[in-house]
Amino acid sequence: MGVDILHRKQVTMSAIRRSFARHAGVVGFVFLIQFFILLPIVCHTLPFSAYFGIASGSIDFQQRAKMLNEERVKHANIYFKNKNGNESLRYYHSIGNATDMFLAVAIVTVRRSGMKKGNESLGYVLQTSAGIDSFARSSNFINRTFVFICNVDSKPDMHEEAHFLETYLPFIERYGSSSFKVKDMQLPHGNLTYNQRHHKNTREKETFDYSYCLKVAESFHPEFILMVEDDAVPHADLSSVLKHSLDYHLVDKAKSTLVKKKFSYLKLYYPEKWQGFAFELPRALELVSFGCVGGGVSVLCRFLLWNTNRRRQPLMFQYFLLGMIIFMLTAKLVGRQNILELRRLSKYLYQFRLAPGCCTPATLYPRAMVEPLTTYLTTLPSPRNTDLAIYDFVRQTNIPAYQLEPNLFYHIGMHSSLGSGDKDAEHFVSTFKIK
Known part of the structure; x- marks a missing residue:
């Protein structure tokens, strides 16, 4: 009897192995x-x-990236040519004079140095401004979002793209004029203003430029400030996803009433090459x-x-x-970067997580963070990369910073504003359109 059972088990196991094979x-x-x-x-x-x-x-990535950039510049030009400049300026100045501004968007721009004379105009800030203007007029943010160009070029008159945009958007120049009234921005611990400060190198200037535009945006007393560098174009989902995150992710649901969470910033872009x-x-x-x-x-x-x-x-x-x-x-x-794209199917699928240190193309700040952050950035004993200095501030204050994935901005700046040459072209061949 036992032998029969053993034999049947052996036959069964043999059949299982053949089936599995x-x-x-x-x-x-x-x-x-x-x-x-x-x-x-x-x-x-x-x-x-x-x-x-x-x-x-x-594939010639350099040529491909250049062609895509030219197509987007064309669409951005069409976007602005179809707008009435006087109407656009009146719209934004009415928001700037209001007392209940929700969001101020600063587009920080500077000429790209080191370019050949014939190719100096890359159209980066043109693309960014078209996308931001469209976002600011979306149903979630219309009539409560102020957008301005923050031209930090040391020779602002030579920044032709920024001058073109002055017809459509409010502007301020760190070393020049302004289309709206703003008091002279004083540096902490001294009598100097931002435009009187001389810098040791381009990295220090970049940090002070960023702080200056933050301070200008804060002077309007909005609830939040969105800092956008001139080579970051918003994704079509920015309006709905950002509103959802502000309404649900950044409130303390443990309280009986909705209380805003205290946070340092919300990062809306992180380099794709590090998202794998x-x-x-x-x-x-x-x-x-x-x-x-x-x-x-x-x-x-x-x-x-x-x-x-x-x-x-x-x-x-x-x-x-x-x-x-x-x-x-x-x-x-x-690739994780491509799998993340599936999260764009719904605003509820975007991943909300603690932010890493790198990069500042598009970052949202609560107004309360501006004063301590700019004081920290402008009193550093030695120049540092702006993004790393901001991250050090977060670690020292122990106030959490967050990030949304996938990115809500495209980075189009293949040519660095620091004059360090072209970046890897294969990272700039994403196909998207200016809204």
């Missing part, structure tokens, strides 16, 4: 089709995917979670596509493991 062969075939045919076809045009790098040998999967706990867990979904899908397919016997259930782990590996490999090869 057959199914593993099917999975192997699917693996080859997916990773060597389907994914290369789907992903060869997606920046930051593994297949984009393989298929990019024949990495050897850090949150992103490693994110990758494993994709694998768990794949394992569940694999087990479900096993139940649906093949006759299932309860005695074969121990092999469910093997199917789960196969699905897990395939999904994790797929996610890694497609």
